[in-house]
Amino acid sequence: MAKVNFRLVMPERELLATEADMVVVPGSEGDFGVLPGHAPLISTVRPGVLEVFQGNKAEQRFLVVGGFAEVTPERCTVLADEALPFESVTPEQLAERERAAERELTDAATEAEKTTAQKNLAIAKDLRRAQAYYANR
The missing domain is CATH 4.10.860 (DNA Excision Repair, Uvrb; Chain A)
Structure with missing residues (x-):
C-alpha cells in the first residue's frame, strides 16, 4: 500500500521524518487528512494536534502552535513554529x-x-x- 512521506520541521530542527498511511493536520480552515495521492495544497496551521497514522491508529501525536503545511501527491511537510510530542506535555x-x-x-x-x-x-x-x-x- 502506498504511503505519504511526512516531515515535521521546526526552525531549529527536524522532529520527525517517516512514512505514514495518513497525516491529519490542524489547518486554519479545519483539520484535513493527507493520504497518498492527495491534491497539492499549501495551508497555514493553527494551534492543535497533528496526528500521524499507521493503519487505522494514530501512532504519533504532536501539539503544534502554528506554521505552514505543504502537500503534494507523495509527501506532506509541516513547518511548525513550535511542536511538542503530545505525550510529553x-x-x-x-x-x-x-x-x-x-x-x-x-x-x-x-x-x-x-x-x-x-x-x-x-x-x-x-x-x-x-x-x-x-x-x-
Whole structure:
C-alpha cells in the first residue's frame, strides 16, 4: 500500500521524518487528512494536534502552535513554529503556559506588547482545549 512521506520541521530542527498511511493536520480552515495521492495544497496551521497514522491508529501525536503545511501527491511537510510530542506535555504545563500568558497580558505596557500577549493567550487556550480533547483518544 502506498504511503505519504511526512516531515515535521521546526526552525531549529527536524522532529520527525517517516512514512505514514495518513497525516491529519490542524489547518486554519479545519483539520484535513493527507493520504497518498492527495491534491497539492499549501495551508497555514493553527494551534492543535497533528496526528500521524499507521493503519487505522494514530501512532504519533504532536501539539503544534502554528506554521505552514505543504502537500503534494507523495509527501506532506509541516513547518511548525513550535511542536511538542503530545505525550510529553501535561495539562499542568499547559495551564501554567496559560497563566504566564495572562500575566504577560496584565503587564503589557504598549499596544504591541498587548497584541502579542493576546495572541499568546489565545494559543495557550487552544492548546489546552486540544490536549483535553485528545487526551483520552
